[in-house]
Amino acid sequence: MLDVASQLEILRRGVEQIVPEADFLKKLERSVRENRPLRVKYGIDPTGIDVHLGHTVPLRKLRQFQELGHTAVIIIGDYTAMVGDPSGRDKTRDALTKDQVDANARDYLKQVGRIIDLERAEVHHNGDWFGKWSFLDVLDLMRRMTLGQISAREDFAKRIAEEKPVYLHECMYPLMQGWDSAEIRADVELGGTEQLFSLMVARQLQPLRSQEPQVAMTMPILVGTDGVRRMGKSLGNYIGVADSAEDMFGKIMSVPDEPMAQYFTLLTDLPAEEVKALLAPGSNPRDAKEVLGKAVVSQYHDAEAAEQAAAAFRRRASGEDPVEIPIAYLTADKLDAEGRIAAPSLIKEIGFESSTSNARRVIEGGGFNVGPRRETVSDPRALVYVSDGLVVRVGKRKIAEIRLV
RNA sequence: GGGUGGAUACCCAAGCGGCCAAAGGGGCCAGACUGUAAAUCUGGUGGCUCAGCCUUCGCAGGUUCGAAUCCUGCUCCACCCA
Structure with a gap:
């Protein structure tokens, strides 16, 4: 296993915050000392079918953990999907049926497999445990959190202030997510910055199972191709990991100039100095974007496909016809x-x-x-x-x- | 249970008897320009057998020469009070 300092350097890239930082250091040091992998959790709710680059930010981090010898634990939130994650939302999510969720889950894993080595990862469905619960179990979980704690969340507070509805089942979501951590004995949980609240809930629940609380590691929310709002399927500004090489490349070229630094940091492994040079004043942002496009496309297709996509794009930009006309x-x-x-x-x-x-x-x-x-x-x-x-x-x-x- | 506000085109949102296929913004499409499918600017954005015609403003009726706008009933949604 790599030493602590080297691991930290890799793991810190593109990370917004690690809470609490001291706990993370402690866990990492112990992991190296005892040669015991950390259990790193990342949960996905199978609510849609397209995994996009926004999802890959934490997934790539998870992959880094894997490469450093830690254990990736993926939670398929089949039960939580039926609740609907309220994080960062200004309105209630639609609930999904069991069938939809199951179908989505299978599809999800296939796409996640493009980033994570599923052979070496643990995959759990939280319906495996929640599905067996009695109402009494539910009540017992509910007693772990107060209305004050819940309504202090920014997204809920905002909705309440705007007189928009907040449903009770949405309040359960963070508790369920937190409980997942206790079930799988998580050391670290990954998520977007808006997930911090949910990630911290687990710290209150894990001691009930005599576990050391997990550490929350949050990553910035990737902006979408519009350069303004978060990347999301419903906003139609996303780049899917299953997109064709040409599509993916083209969409990256259409991202405004401003968020490019973020894209490089979060979506590629290009060293920071190299990125800085590419984005230096006076250089042509188009060239930087092309490097970005190739770097991203080659992750989900291959280097050759990326080159071809770039070439096809250049042809089209200069007004020439594509090599193959449909x-x-x-x-x-x-x-x-x-x-x-x-x-x-x-x-x-x-x-x-x-x-x-x-x-x-x-x-x-x-x-x-x-x-x-x-x-x-x-x-x-x-x-x-x-x-x-x-x-x-x-x-x-x-x-x-x-x-x- | 009571009260109030609301439902308008892909989304948000104006309109509150005729000048409404319906302002504005977003998105999207096309054009110009360029460093690119960036940025900026221009035009367009219900359908059709397209100088005209047909169908839309939650649903169903009604008033009127004429309704997205007024009336009645219904459905759905939210908030407040209890």
Whole structure:
């Protein structure tokens, strides 16, 4: 096992706070001394299906712990998912059914496996223990926390102040999460900064099982591709780990310049000095973003795919067509006797726009062009002669070669 | 149980009898520009057989020449009091 100082250096990167810091040092020192791995917990509620880069921040930290020889313990919050985590939320989460949760959980693990070595990790479902509880057990857990403690949380306090509802079951969430730690004997729990409250609850509960309280390690919340709000599925500003290499790269390029430093720190292993040099004043942020894009993409695909994605992006940015033009099929009966079709219909038929009205607007806006010379069709009443192999474009990104069938 | 406020397009949110396919913002799409799918600026953003027509403002009725706006009932949501 690596010595304490070296471990600390690696583990501190991109970490917001470690609470209490002294306990962490103590645990780490003992771990090295006795050659006993720390049990590091990270919980996920299977509420959706897309693991995105925001989730990878703590997951990558967990991976680092694994690489240093510690034990990764993943909690699938199948029970807590049915409650809904109120952390950082300004409204109640929708509850999920058991079936949804189970399906999501399987999907989740598959995606998590891109980051964590699942062979060496422990995976638990908190329904395994909560599912067996009696109401009395629940009450006993509830007596561990006061309304004052709960309502002091910023997210709840805010909702109360705004006269928005806070449901009782939401109050149970932190207690359940805390109890998970007692069940799996966690030494450290990872989470976003907004999780601090929940992570600290466990410290009150673990002594009930004669355990040493865990340490909370929080990481900043990654901002999404809009550069403002947290990355989240419901906000539509996320980059999924299952995204294609090209998509992932493109989305990274579309992130505003400001959060780049954060992205480098939290999503890559590039040394801090290198990052600093890339982002130094006077350098082109686009180049830095490209390095970032390749570094991230190669983690979820491979280096070659990352290079190709970058190349494809450059082509598109410089106005060239991609190497492979997607094929769009069009049935010949859509054409009139002379082999023509109304421009808006063509756009709709090949799926570039969802309605002919929309297609019209694109045409009027000058976003539609056809053929090798890219003749712009700007009259929505125009008829386009379609022959097999005709290349049509809408905007900068949508391109297709038409195949008549 | 009582009271109050609310339900408007993808989201937030104005409108409170005609000038409303419905302000504004966000998002999204297109154009210009560029360092990129950044930033900035411009235009667009219900549907269609598109100079016109059709369908929307929680649901169902009603008043009116005319309703997102007024009335009745219903459903749902929130907050306050008990």
